[in-house]
Amino acid sequence: MRYEFDEVIDRRNDPYSFSFKWQKPDYILDELGIKGELREDAICLETADMDFRTAPEIIEDLKKLTEHGIYGYSNVPQKYYEAVCDWYKRRQGWEFSPEDITYFPGTHNAIAECVKHFTKPGEGVIVLTPCYGYHSDVDANSRVYVPVEMLNDGNEYFSIDYEALEEACRKEENTALIMCHPHNPTGRVFTHEELVKTAEICRANNVLIISDEVHSDILRAGQDFEPMMKACGSEKLIACTAVNKTFNLAGLAMTNVIICDPDLKTGTEDMYAMPTPFGIQAVISAYTRGEAWVEALNEYLDRNIDECLAYIREHLPKAKVIRPEGGYSINVDFSAYGLSDEEVVDRIYRKAGVVLNSGLFFDDKRGKQVHRACLSSPRSMCLEAFARIAKEFKE
Ligand SMILES: Cc1ncc(COP(=O)(O)O)c(C=O)c1O
Numbered sequence: 001m002r003y004e005f006d007e008v009i010d011r012r013n014d015p016y017s018f019s020f021k022w023q024k025p026d027y028i029l030d031e032l033g034i035k036g037e038l039r040e041d042a043i044c045l046e047t048a049d050m051d052f053r054t055a056p057e058i059i060e061d062l063k064k065l066t067e068h069g070i071y072g073y074s075n076v077p078q079k080y081y082e083a084v085c086d087w088y089k090r091r092q093g094w095e096f097s098p099e100d101i102t103y104f105p106g107t108h109n110a111i112a113e114c115v116k117h118f119t120k121p122g123e124g125v126i127v128l129t130p131c132y133g134y135h136s137d138v139d140a141n142s143r144v145y146v147p148v149e150m151l152n153d154g155n156e157y158f159s160i161d162y163e164a165l166e167e168a169c170r171k172e173e174n175t176a177l178i179m180c181h182p183h184n185p186t187g188r189v190f191t192h193e194e195l196v197k198t199a200e201i202c203r204a205n206n207v208l209i210i211s212d213e214v215h216s217d218i219l220r221a222g223q224d225f226e227p228m229m230k231a232c233g234s235e236k237l238i239a240c241t242a243v244n245k246t247f248n249l250a251g252l253a254m255t256n257v258i259i260c261d262p263d264l265k266t267g268t269e270d271m272y273a274m275p276t277p278f279g280i281q282a283v284i285s286a287y288t289r290g291e292a293w294v295e296a297l298n299e300y301l302d303r304n305i306d307e308c309l310a311y312i313r314e315h316l317p318k319a320k321v322i323r324p325e326g327g328y329s330i331n332v333d334f335s336a337y338g339l340s341d342e343e344v345v346d347r348i349y350r351k352a353g354v355v356l357n358s359g360l361f362f363d364d365k366r367g368k369q370v371h372r373a374c375l376s377s378p379r380s381m382c383l384e385a386f387a388r389i390a391k392e393f394k395e
Helices: 026-032 056-068 078-092 107-117 137-140 164-171 193-206 226-230 279-288 291-315 339-352 379-393
Strands: 103-104 124-129 142-150 174-180 206-212 235-244 255-259 329-333 371-372
Touching: 026 255, 026 339, 056 279, 078 103, 078 279, 107 137, 107 206, 107 235, 107 255, 124 137, 124 164, 137 142, 142 164, 164 174, 164 193, 174 193, 174 255, 193 206, 193 226, 206 226, 255 279, 255 329, 291 329, 329 379, 339 379
Parallel strands: 124 142, 124 174, 174 206, 206 235
Antiparallel strands: 103 255, 235 255, 329 371
């Protein structure tokens, strides 16, 4: 079956879209301090969701559920848990059992709940920065966000600064690490050695690891992914997995938290929430019928990324950018153009009418000089966005 990813779907105006990314982009201007409004035809490549319909197999099953017509309180059936276990065993060689899975309405809620449950107010939660925004999961729970900067080789390839990590872990007040793997926005998929060394440092200092693996199915060609629990064992480690990114189902908020360490299981019975029937069915369909679609999606994303990188290298020669190992986003560093922060954002957001995420969102010290673009849209849209940006930066 050939899947369709080139179709441009109007998520801004479609009455059934309810798209955060397309219908609320002006908040980004406030965040960046830009006066005025976005162009009407602004292209939004910021929030990490996709502009593709989910797998037709999932849509087919959800249509049947819609027609069933009763959407009352739900029971999560055994086949749901089996579908989750089978997917990870088959695709990542990672084995756990149905009893190790706890459903959460979204990964943020899951991480926030783990932070609340396993750490105390005032304690520190370590994050390897620049990183996807976990502030709301940490600060909002009266814990302290502890950034540990990763090392940048100067060409946008980031690696873990073990010395800095160890220093942070040694402080008694820091009791957890949120490990983003694959890492957003750097695009790193950590190696076995990196995972093991990180776990050793954390465990030697009694620091709990919460491994956020929501991007683990979105991998660039030739890239393997090893789940942290598979690499390092389950002791003092919690993993968060989801269909949300993989199948563009984030609005259904179906996150599965995997806890195998018996010491962490005790007392987590109260971490209970009820999924919707739509979410339950979507997970079953995704993990039992969605594999071919994910393969096709990854191939499409590879070409999106390759073509955009080639375009940027030719038409924005001073921009620094690297091919990610995982995920569908790229980080573009505009600092070599020597423009002020205000000028960089004015050219990209207001003049070109392209909405990205600036480094401010990721605690990237370069702030408004570096911007993340999610290339999870039809290719024509991604290329048009960079054509518009290149026009504004032409020297
Ligand atoms: C690394 C990472 N974790 C979590 C989330 C949010 O996931 P959810 O929609 O399941 O809360 C995102 C969204 O962009 C993300 O990139």
